Amino acid sequence: MVKITDVARHAGVSPSTVSYVLSGKRSISEETRRRVRASIRELGYRPHAGARALASSRSNVVALMLPLRSGVAVPVVMGFATSVVTAARRHDHDVLLLTQEEGEDGLRRVADSALVDALIVMDVQLRDPRLPLLRSLDRPSVLIGFPADAGDLTCIDLDFHAAGAACARHLAALGHREVAMIGSPPEVYERETGFAQRVTEGFAAAVREHGMTGGVHPCEASADAAKDLVGRLLAERPGLTGILVHNEPIVDPVVRALRAEGRRVPQDVSIVAICPDELAEHADPPLSSVAIPAEEVGGRAVELLMAKLDGEPVPAATLLPPTLTPRASTAPR
Amino acid sequence: MVKITDVARHAGVSPSTVSYVLSGKRSISEETRRRVRASIRELGYRPHAGARALASSRSNVVALMLPLRSGVAVPVVMGFATSVVTAARRHDHDVLLLTQEEGEDGLRRVADSALVDALIVMDVQLRDPRLPLLRSLDRPSVLIGFPADAGDLTCIDLDFHAAGAACARHLAALGHREVAMIGSPPEVYERETGFAQRVTEGFAAAVREHGMTGGVHPCEASADAAKDLVGRLLAERPGLTGILVHNEPIVDPVVRALRAEGRRVPQDVSIVAICPDELAEHADPPLSSVAIPAEEVGGRAVELLMAKLDGEPVPAATLLPPTLTPRASTAPR
DNA sequence: CTGAAAGCGCTAACAT
């Protein structure tokens, strides 16, 4: 194994000079830098990560804890993970993968053993048991999602309130007056991640603001429940022409239920969804939708983390503005 | 930070004794072990990962390189990743996540810097540029998938030949005599991962063996191409009653095309697919299928790696037997 | 069964 002393000897300098050439932490003459760089290349030198971590108390690794639980869309998680890795590499960091299953112990383990310098935690619940732990760690962290009481923890996520509002506004702009939102199962609004609640609020506020009528209807994630609900909605509100669906598994069933009731999409009823792009694109018809910008969330989360590692102040909350992509499921009334 | 000397002092022993209690590399009296363990717990001691790696030249971290490219099913990749992490933890190892994008340089970087002890590489191509590199590294690795020339590299994957055969056998057992396989796009058979080729061979062999008739038809991954091909097949072979589809994106389109031609599934034509369970379950009707056992592949890959790290010999090739799950898309002729 | 002590390879004062 090639070590720093080998490089130093080969370049005719001291080990510290090699170290400084690498870190750029002090000025080096052009000539010396050139020689050292050449030696490094020639010998194929790679600093030993462990030695470096020991001496500098920086591992240049960040932990990323991902959820397994169904309920979180797999493509979203993957997109998020890859963008975190890519962004981390831009800052010369690597990513250690943890599963939600490891929980607080896992986070404590990698933090206390100095395996990682910082942590990113995805799928944060409203009352997440990991929060007190993260607060107690001496290492910076970023949460994806907003817990009930974030305190001074750094959080980032799609602005779900704005997403709900954007969907209502989209329907309003198309001339719809009577709308409805088909939401997540009731229990999701009670515990879980809180974003569901925010969508309903944003939707309701925008409905009011644009002088439309319509409320929010939680719905179990089964095709039968969707069919029932759609039937009921149509019966009770004959003038209904626009629906926001925020309940991934029943996006398709809702459309099918409408057709079964003799309504065409989008000619008779327009549908907007908050769901992964993949789902929206492959639906029949392709759905106008707001997607979770997984790539951007991941990238930004890393930027926040790096700023914190550098001791820079960062905003406690970052809300990413939603983007509504119009597709074939919405039309003017 | 609590260090080993703190624990040693607290327990009234030497640092090396603490180390040996932790590693179990030499016998310790019951009494001493008890005291040391108590001190460790009481002080909340965690060995510094970097220091440990430096002293022992073992980081207890394995690299996992995952593909981003579309074409590899996202849920399969995720299932694989989580099973690798879970299995690695059972062996007291952590997992460093790399993206395919990082390529050979990424692998070299983490290996040469001693960041990782071993590597798992997914989505291995027939002629993969990473193979020579992996061979040249002084660290053990396991490949998911079989390249054209594996040499003595350790590989593991579903036995795709057996999978193709199992599907043909399933149709034969149901009494089908005229069958066909709708395969991947032609270019997949030329380069790429080689497994596509193996499916066709297994299918063809079993068709012959069971005295059935039927060939393999590559197909572009578009609904139109699927429709064309189904139309042609039905026209040319009026007696056709069984189809194996090995082309994820067009599984649904094939079923729809059959219906458009007036054939019911499974009453008129039986369909078997080689695709992720998720897709098969949600199809209409749910598809009899062989899935890639992502969980098992991940777990076994880690076991192989750990064996290699321990200097134990392992088989160069591991082929996991396929499991065909009968669902609603196949019926007796 | 346990201790003492020599590094592992690198960084960061401290010098000059």
Added chain:
DNA sequence: ATGTTAGCGCTTTCAG
């Protein structure tokens, strides 16, 4: 602008 050197915290001979 560069060199010298004292650790970083742990494992592992070497001794007993």
